Amino acid sequence: MAEHSPSPSPQRAFYGFVLYLVAHLSFVIYVIWAFLPEEWLHTIGFTYYPSRHWAVTVPIGLLVIFILAFPVYMGLSLYKTAHLTSLDTITDNYAIHTDVKKNKVEDQITPIADLCISDVNRRLYLNQETQYS
Structure with a gap:
């Protein structure tokens, strides 16, 4: 069973390069079709095109x-x-809240926890000067 990984592999590099070439070739054909006069297209050999x-x-x-x-x-x-007064924003005693400022460690991913709606609003909508005071 193959493991799905975002890491680079030779197959991905090959498919990416082919996609790159096809995209650029398609754009060149589009530009030629859109801008060259019809007489030139007929001399090249294009007789039927949209x-x-x-x-x-x-x-x-x-x-x-x-x-x-x-x-x-x-x-x-x-x-x-949901609105702030909605019942969907109510939390219970089993929610896991963390204090991000207190538990912040350099170059570490914070643990999974519930976000308090007031903290989210404070971070999103307050000015930077008053955000951490």
């Missing part, structure tokens, strides 16, 4: 999708976030 309309439509469409998707994603995440 309309030049798609050379502009597809990138603009992808840009519009990205521009519209980002605010929708942010709005949905804000919509799904």
Whole structure:
């Protein structure tokens, strides 16, 4: 059974290099198709290709999708976030809280623990000068 690891391997290096080459070759073909005159494309041997309309439509469409998707994603995440007065933010006696400032050790990952909502808000929304006072 193979172990899944993020470490580099020869297969990943090969696939990454092939993907790199295919991406650059695709971009060069796209630029040639989009900017060269039709007569030059016919002399090269390209006789059947999509309309030049798609050379502009597809990138603009992808840009519009990205521009519209980002605010929708942010709005949905804000919509799904519980209010501070919600019952979902109530904790119980079995929650594990740690004092990050007191237990901070250099170059060490902090242990897994529950985050207190007031500490999260203090770190996110207070100024840096008043954050640790």
